[in-house]
Amino acid sequence: MSAAHASPALSERPASRLIGGVFEFWAHTRPRHPAVLYEGSSLSYGELHERALVIARSLLALGIRRGDRVGALLSNQPEWVSMAVGAASIGAILVPLNTWYKRTELAWTARHCGLATLVCMDQFLKQDFAQMLVEAFPGLAQGVPGELKLADFPKLRSVTVLGRAVPGTFSWEQFLALGETISRETLTAAAASVQPDDLAFILYTSGSTSEPKGVTLSHAGLTGNGWDIGARRRIGPDDRVWVGTPLFYALGSANAWPATFMHGATLVIQGAFEPGLTIDVVEQTQATVYYGTGNMTMAIVGHPDYRQARIGSLKKGNAGMTAEYKRLTLVDMHMTEACGAYGLTETYGHATVHDTDTPLEIKLHTHGRALPGMEMRIVHPESGEPLQAGETGLVLVGGFVTPGYYLNPTENARALRADGLFDTGDLGSIDVGGQFHFHSRVKEIIKTGGINVSPVEVENLLTEHPAILDAHVVPLPDSRRGQIIIAFVVADDAVSVPALQAFVRERAASFKVPHHILFRTAEQLPRLASGKVAKARLVEQAQLELAPLKR
Known part of the structure; x- marks a missing residue:
C-alpha cells in the first residue's frame, strides 16, 4: 500500500491505557515499523x-x-x-x-x-x-x-x-x-x-492571569482521546503524520502525538518550522496527515517553492479554525479529507472533530461533532441554563478533561465544576445536525501565529520599564497571524517604540513582544463607568490609527 493511499484507522485499540504500555504493544506487534522520521533517519517502534x-x-x-x-x-x-x-x-x-x-x-x-x-x-x-x-x-x-x-x-x-x-x-x-x-x-x-489516572504531562499555557497555568494530563486521557482523535481523522498504521507545531504545545503533545501512536502510525518531525523545508520533508517522506496551524498553511502555500504536486501525498489532518484557513487546506492544498476541530489544552487537544467525509461547506463554517469520549454542553453564561440547538452560550466540556491546573486552586475552582464539566470560557453553539460552532473566546487571550499570549503578562513586562506608568494590551485581527499584539502605554519620560520592544524581547519569548505600541496620556485612555479601561474602545482606536499601515 502506498503512503499516499494509507489504510483506514484500526478497528481495535491497544488494550493498555498507559503510554508505556501502548509503545510496548507496538514494539511487540510491529517492531520494525517506523515510529519517527527525522532528518532522513528512521526510528522503528x-x-x-x-x-x-x-x-x-x-x-x-x-x-x-x-x-x-x-x-x-x-x-x-x-x-x-x-x-x-x-x-x-x-x-x-x-x-x-x-x-x-x-x-x-x-x-x-x-x-x-x-x-x-x-x-x-x-x-x-x-x-x-x-x-x-x-x-x-x-x-x-x-x-x-x-x-x-x-x-x-x-x-x-x-x-x-x-x-x-x-x-x-x-x-x-x-x-x-x-x-x-x-x-x-x-x-x-x-x-x-x-x-491510568496518573499524570503523564504538565503543559504550561498562557492564561488570563499574568502567570502561566500548568495543565495536567493523564495517561488515560492522552491514550483515550488520542485514539478517538485518530479514529475520527481516519489515521491508520500506514499513515505518516507530519507535525509542524512544537511538541511542547498541546496540538503536538496532547493531540498529534497520541493520535499517531495510538494507531501505530509514523510521526514525521522537523526541528523547527520553515515552509520551504516543510515542502521538502513532506515530498521526501510522502507524509499523508497534516498537523499544522493556519499561519503555517498560509506560509506553505505562499512559499516560492510551493507546488501542490509536491505535497500531494497529504490527504487528511488538521484543516484549521477559520474558514479562510480551512479553504486553503481543503481546496488550495487539495486535502479533501482534512477536518476542522475545536479544543483546548485542557481537553486533550480536541473536543470536536469533523468526519473526513463531511461536506465542504459544513467543514468551512463549523468545527465538527463531539468526539465519543466528550460531552459538549451549551449553557446561558449567567444563569447556567441549558440552551437549545443554534443558541449561542458558554461552552462546557465533559469527558476527557484535565484533572486540574498544577498548584493552582483558584483556577481549578473557576474552571472545574462540581458536575465534572470544564468551563472553557468560550462562546459557541451546536446546530441541529450536531455540528459545533465556535464563536469567540470570553477570555482575553491573544492568539498570534497560533500561540497563546496573556495580555496581562505583556502589560506587566511593559510596566517593568522605568518610563512606563501604565500599559494595556489588546489584540487586533491580522490576516497572516490571526491576531497581533497592540499595546497602549502611558509614559512619564521619552522612550521609543523600538526600545520598548527590545526591553520586552530581553525578558520574554519573542512572540510576546507587541507588534505596535501606541502612546497615550492617562486622561486619553477610554474608561468604563467602573473606572476600568475600555479595551473594546482601544481596539477601535488601534484599527483607526493602524489602518494606513495596511494600505
Missing part, C-alpha cells in the same frame, strides 16, 4: 521502545520516581519522543518546556512545578541554552552532577545537556550510562506501579 527503557532506567538511577517532574527543553527531535515514553513508563511526569523561553521564564516554570531533573539542548536556533542554564539556576556550575543543591530549586537534583559540556551537568552519554546499574526487576516494578 522496536528501537524507540528500547531507547525509552534505557531512559527509564537512567531516570530511576537518578532517583526519579512515580509523580516526579521531568523537564524536557528539547526541539522536535527523536529524543523528545523517547524522553516522553521513558518518563511515562515509570510514572514520572514530563514537563515539556518552551524552546522560546528566556531565563526568567525557564526559572519560573522549573520552580513552580518542582522539577526533579531537566534534559536540555545546548542550543536551538538563536537560543543559547547552555548559557541560559547557568544564569537561570544559580550555583549549577559549581554543583556536582546528580547531587545538585540549589537554594532556589531545592527539588532539582540533576541536569543533562545534549551537546557541549556545561559544568555541574551530565552529558547525554553519561545520562544514558547511568541506567546500567538498574536491574530489569527494578524497572518492571516501577512500571507496574503506574496507573
Whole structure:
C-alpha cells in the first residue's frame, strides 16, 4: 500500500491505557515499523521502545520516581519522543518546556512545578541554552552532577545537556550510562506501579492571569482521546503524520502525538518550522496527515517553492479554525479529507472533530461533532441554563478533561465544576445536525501565529520599564497571524517604540513582544463607568490609527 493511499484507522485499540504500555504493544506487534522520521533517519517502534527503557532506567538511577517532574527543553527531535515514553513508563511526569523561553521564564516554570531533573539542548536556533542554564539556576556550575543543591530549586537534583559540556551537568552519554546499574526487576516494578489516572504531562499555557497555568494530563486521557482523535481523522498504521507545531504545545503533545501512536502510525518531525523545508520533508517522506496551524498553511502555500504536486501525498489532518484557513487546506492544498476541530489544552487537544467525509461547506463554517469520549454542553453564561440547538452560550466540556491546573486552586475552582464539566470560557453553539460552532473566546487571550499570549503578562513586562506608568494590551485581527499584539502605554519620560520592544524581547519569548505600541496620556485612555479601561474602545482606536499601515 502506498503512503499516499494509507489504510483506514484500526478497528481495535491497544488494550493498555498507559503510554508505556501502548509503545510496548507496538514494539511487540510491529517492531520494525517506523515510529519517527527525522532528518532522513528512521526510528522503528522496536528501537524507540528500547531507547525509552534505557531512559527509564537512567531516570530511576537518578532517583526519579512515580509523580516526579521531568523537564524536557528539547526541539522536535527523536529524543523528545523517547524522553516522553521513558518518563511515562515509570510514572514520572514530563514537563515539556518552551524552546522560546528566556531565563526568567525557564526559572519560573522549573520552580513552580518542582522539577526533579531537566534534559536540555545546548542550543536551538538563536537560543543559547547552555548559557541560559547557568544564569537561570544559580550555583549549577559549581554543583556536582546528580547531587545538585540549589537554594532556589531545592527539588532539582540533576541536569543533562545534549551537546557541549556545561559544568555541574551530565552529558547525554553519561545520562544514558547511568541506567546500567538498574536491574530489569527494578524497572518492571516501577512500571507496574503506574496507573491510568496518573499524570503523564504538565503543559504550561498562557492564561488570563499574568502567570502561566500548568495543565495536567493523564495517561488515560492522552491514550483515550488520542485514539478517538485518530479514529475520527481516519489515521491508520500506514499513515505518516507530519507535525509542524512544537511538541511542547498541546496540538503536538496532547493531540498529534497520541493520535499517531495510538494507531501505530509514523510521526514525521522537523526541528523547527520553515515552509520551504516543510515542502521538502513532506515530498521526501510522502507524509499523508497534516498537523499544522493556519499561519503555517498560509506560509506553505505562499512559499516560492510551493507546488501542490509536491505535497500531494497529504490527504487528511488538521484543516484549521477559520474558514479562510480551512479553504486553503481543503481546496488550495487539495486535502479533501482534512477536518476542522475545536479544543483546548485542557481537553486533550480536541473536543470536536469533523468526519473526513463531511461536506465542504459544513467543514468551512463549523468545527465538527463531539468526539465519543466528550460531552459538549451549551449553557446561558449567567444563569447556567441549558440552551437549545443554534443558541449561542458558554461552552462546557465533559469527558476527557484535565484533572486540574498544577498548584493552582483558584483556577481549578473557576474552571472545574462540581458536575465534572470544564468551563472553557468560550462562546459557541451546536446546530441541529450536531455540528459545533465556535464563536469567540470570553477570555482575553491573544492568539498570534497560533500561540497563546496573556495580555496581562505583556502589560506587566511593559510596566517593568522605568518610563512606563501604565500599559494595556489588546489584540487586533491580522490576516497572516490571526491576531497581533497592540499595546497602549502611558509614559512619564521619552522612550521609543523600538526600545520598548527590545526591553520586552530581553525578558520574554519573542512572540510576546507587541507588534505596535501606541502612546497615550492617562486622561486619553477610554474608561468604563467602573473606572476600568475600555479595551473594546482601544481596539477601535488601534484599527483607526493602524489602518494606513495596511494600505
